[in-house]
Amino acid sequence: MKTNRDFMPVYYQLADDLKQQIEAGELKPGDAVPSESQLVNDYGISRVTVRRGLAILLEAGLIETIKGIGNFVAKPKLNQVTLTFQENDPLNENSFIYQLLEVKRISADEIIAGKLGVGEGTKVFLIRRLINSDDGPVGVDMKYLPYIKGQPILENEIEYADFPAIVAKHTNVTIHKIEMSIAAAPLNDEEGELLKTLAGHPALCIHRAFYAKDGRTLGFSKTIYRGEAFELSAVSYPYSAKV
Amino acid sequence: MKTNRDFMPVYYQLADDLKQQIEAGELKPGDAVPSESQLVNDYGISRVTVRRGLAILLEAGLIETIKGIGNFVAKPKLNQVTLTFQENDPLNENSFIYQLLEVKRISADEIIAGKLGVGEGTKVFLIRRLINSDDGPVGVDMKYLPYIKGQPILENEIEYADFPAIVAKHTNVTIHKIEMSIAAAPLNDEEGELLKTLAGHPALCIHRAFYAKDGRTLGFSKTIYRGEAFELSAVSYPYSAKV
DNA sequence: CAGTGGTCTAGACCACCTT
DNA sequence: AGGTGGTCTAGACCACTGG
CATH class of the missing domain: 1.10.10.10 (Winged helix-like DNA-binding domain superfamily/Winged helix DNA-binding domain)
Structure with a gap:
């Protein structure tokens, strides 16, 4: 036409x-x-x-x-856009360097327990990483996983796999649903120190949670980036015929 | 297995x-x-x-x-997730109220001209809106459209249509590509005043640009939200067999 | 029961790429 | 020429929904 x-x-x-x-x-x-x-x-x-x-x-x-x-x-979903995130490619190929700060078993506090859907005090894994660019630290990343006996987390996995892959391997269950939220928030004192910036500085704060089909939470992560050092970018082709 | x-x-x-x-x-x-x-x-x-x-x-x-x-x-794209945004839609439950601040024809400055791919000084449309919740202003929204003779923008459209729809109607061309970026940035003085907050306050800054198949820019928008007042949220089902 | 979408098959022709 | 993916057909059986 x-x-x-x-x-x-x-x-x-x-x-x-x-x-x-x-x-x-x-x-x-x-x-x-x-x-x-x-x-x-x-x-x-x-x-x-x-x-x-x-x-x-x-x-x-x-x-x-x-x-x-x-x-x-369908009812029109205003501004609904399906995008493919390309987190991680400021310079395309050579992106950030992840520096492992710690991997430890901790007792879930109220917030963590709530997010993971386990009882308060339950043992969970915490993986904390510093995200560096050539110009210095740009972000902090915290991942929480339910502790499962006999399924230790290998450093190898942490270094080389992305979170969905770790979750999948660790829990041996398929990821059914991912929830993600993106917000701007001020850095707190600890984050400011890690990122060599003042607390209160604008930061991009990304939460992700992974769920199994039965609703169990398989893991969640919180990633914080110095505002001026990172942006999420996405491209979508609304009518590309992928099928 | x-x-x-x-x-x-x-x-x-x-x-x-x-x-x-x-x-x-x-x-x-x-x-x-x-x-x-x-x-x-x-x-x-x-x-x-x-x-x-x-x-x-x-x-x-x-x-x-x-x-x-x-x-x-494919090369592993770290954290690549395809998600469907549910940015707030008007008329839907707890959404925001958009208050039209101005619609005017302006001369594109260097930045605007570059974004829209037109010459500096070219006439373009600017639509500026304040985004309000029940508790007060939460964001500012600026949309830029190339000025096309004989295709005036109706207030009606601005009030009721979303940006892709306005772009589509205004230009009579199919949107082929959407680019979007999300970052955290401090509010500037003007934004701070509009949002009744101090300049420097963390804000979520969303840019969107719409392109035709031939590469022309059909429009772009910049939306800024007070950090604590708004978050983008998204859900994805990685293995829903859509095909 | 008839109508609907969900899955699957065994072919076919085409355009493209390599050798 | 032979292999590859891209498109398309004309069937088939199933599970689900409604009257």
Whole structure:
């Protein structure tokens, strides 16, 4: 219609058509999207291809699927953007150097226990690392893991694996859900000292929590960066056909 | 093997297998993943199913595809997480109230011109809004749009549409790419005054830029939140089989 | 029961890359 | 030419939902 649609894959054209209808208001939130078999007939294409097109919309959050019933236009999520974070690449390749400060078993205080969903006083692992750039310390990273007997954490893992991988290996369970929050907060005294900055200095504070399918918390981490030394950046291509 | 794999779809099992091999180091970054036809033979499943499994890994960023050559294990992107932002939407529960401060046509200074990819002095739109919660101002939002003749910005749009929607309507072009950065920075004097806080106070600073397929900048925005008043939160389900 | 989406198959043709 | 991934088809069976 407007873009060179004839050079798009069929499944993409279908996705684009439906997207246009949704954005034009012809299909409103809550409305049923034509059923797969209907689209097969309408477009004269196979069901596999129809499903591929719908998968794009599903992933983009434009529609929602209810098994045995149909696909429906989703309520518009303002500013919903799916992004791929590229934490860690200020200079692309040679990113930060992580310096292990300590790995120890501690008794969970109230906050930690709450976050990990264990009783207060339960033994948990704490891994603390300093994050350095060539110009000095830029951040502090604290990771908490439930202590599991017979599954010690190896320094090797800590050095070379990222947190999701450590969590997965340590608990032998698949990560089902990740929650993340990002906020700006002043550095406290200890953090200021570690980062050679004054307390109160603006810092980027990132929390992450990993959950298993049954809801158990598998681990969580708190990472703090000196404000001027680090930024999260992300890129998204809202309509790249990944499928 | 470890989890109840027999109840998983075949394509998911394949993805999980390969993921395990990658995380165990049996397949290292840069290594070729077995070809699709190889996997068809190895697993005794159809190519469609193989491709579906690979699509999961592709989307998760674990592998990369080169047409005509093969799939390869991607370089580990530390802490790469794909998440769906639930930035606050108006009209939804405990969200913020946006107070329009001004809409005006300004001459782009060097920075603005650079960001928008227009000449210095070019006329651009500036939309400035104050973001309020029940407890007072929490943030300031500035949006810049190239000025296009005959496409005035309606207050209606500004009030009710989100930025991607405004951009899309204003420019009549599809948004192809979104860049976003998140950092912590001190409030400057003007921001401090608007937010009834002292300059230097930690603030969350979010930049977003929207691009068309041809590389033109369609708009960009800068949003600043008082650190203690706002946090970005995100949830992701790494292995939801969206495909 | 009929309709829906979820999974899977066994082919096919194409464009691309290497040898 | 032979291998690779990209697209697409025409079936099939299943689990789920509704009337």
